[in-house]
Amino acid sequence: MQRANQTIDPLRVDGTGSIAEQVFRTLRSSIVTMRLTPATALSEQDIADRLKVSRQPVREAFIKLSEIGLLRVLPQRGTFVVKISAKAVTDARFVREAVECAIARRASEGIGKTQISDLRTILAEQRKAARDPEAFFVLDEAFHRGLANAAECAYAWKVIEEAKAQMDRVRFLSLPDATPVDHLITQHQAILDAIAGGRSAAADQAMKDHLREILKSLPRLSRAFPDMFEDEDTAAQDVPAQKPARRKAAR
């Protein structure tokens, strides 16, 4: 069992939200970027000391992190960073595809010129950050969030943001070896071109292709980093290879 002697991000005091929310965001980002690796033991007092806050906001952040499935509190034993569950990743991916394909369709039915140009700026920044996985990761978020905002789907993004906590660690692990960043940028370009051209079916398909990338990297990563993954009998199959047998019609 690992102890939390790993580095964590400094507290991000950006003036938004309570101290507990800032602690939550800091710990979430440290977990997602693997500064705090799966199975690490965390103590409220240790985190409070390192972030120079009292224990109460840390306790609140721990509760929220366990609600989104990143921490597990085991009575008498302590609090641990949850190992990655392939099942939880594919469950979250399924929700993300349903929601973000709908966002892509909606955006292609009416998006402003300014919004297109803002998204193109993000893509240009992604190209500059192509050799820096952490910077790219932030800009990838910015692109998907920007698209949701442009389609007036800010609430949908909030829902995805909670659900995708499980996916984010795999996405981060996959950069850049399992999934080349250039490939992802090309996919972003295809999504944006289809949206800008008002081609909703193409935008939907391009988003689908992009969000299915993780299904290719997940089995490879779980083999490469067995200690980071839960022991599950799951082969990352939320997209069935073949059509399932048709169920008998209900009478």
Ligand SMILES: [Zn+2]
């Ligand atoms: Zn993306």
